Amino acid sequence: MVTPAENPEALPPFVRRPADAEYVPLPHGGGFSLLADASDTGGTLGANALTLGEGADGARPHFHALSHELFYVAEGAAEFLLGGERSTVEEGGLVVVPPRVPHAFGAARGSTARLLAVLTPGVERFGYFRALGRIQHGLESFDGLRSEQDRYDVHFLPTPHPWR
Template structure:
């Protein structure tokens, strides 16, 4: 990532291959593009690749941020409240601070750009998810960090029901 001065402000430039990559167990990965700090908290962005039918995130919500998803390739499933929405390549989904979950559609891989606004320093959250995926950390290790990363885990009977159909 480069931060250059232009227009009297700092401009963030992340070139192809420059993002930190956090590997996930299902063959996917987080590509950490920009965290909230370099953008002055206006947004943060990552690219998420998911293996066939892999969960991207279990039910959760953010108290301060909306989350924008742009499906670059494949097909995604989103739980929005109690409703399952399928989104193919080229689809844009904007989720306000409400309970949601997402993953690759069954038998399909997915590639999605994720932007949160306002931005939160969350790269360490994604790194911890990578450690959990590699069984180097316990899944509940994120519980004490929910406020820090503005990721609050939620119960939903709908998500396991629709994901195991």
């Protein structure tokens, strides 16, 4: 491990306590806990915890051009569309999606889910999650995010796309 004394430009450790995380509620009883944005980690990663109500969708089919995305299923079970394959992952399971692989996810039918999602390298995406909250509450149109796909490195597949 490189210490700050060996590399004065090394980043200090980053800590975000649960009480300090911004929470974006979703209408199905779940929501996003915004844990780390790219600016918090020098661009190395971004992280959020997502709680999904029973059978609720987490994201429609999309891909990331620049980043890997890691999902850890902390509670419940989640269904993933990875490329063209569906996979259900239970509590304690891990999914890593490489750049440019289309994917979607949600709570498995009959289950809730709590996921830790990490995107690396990080992209400033807290604004994206805030917009998703407003969209899901009917306060904004999803079309507004389409113009922001490059900014947030979230590229949506043409609709309709078979997911669930």
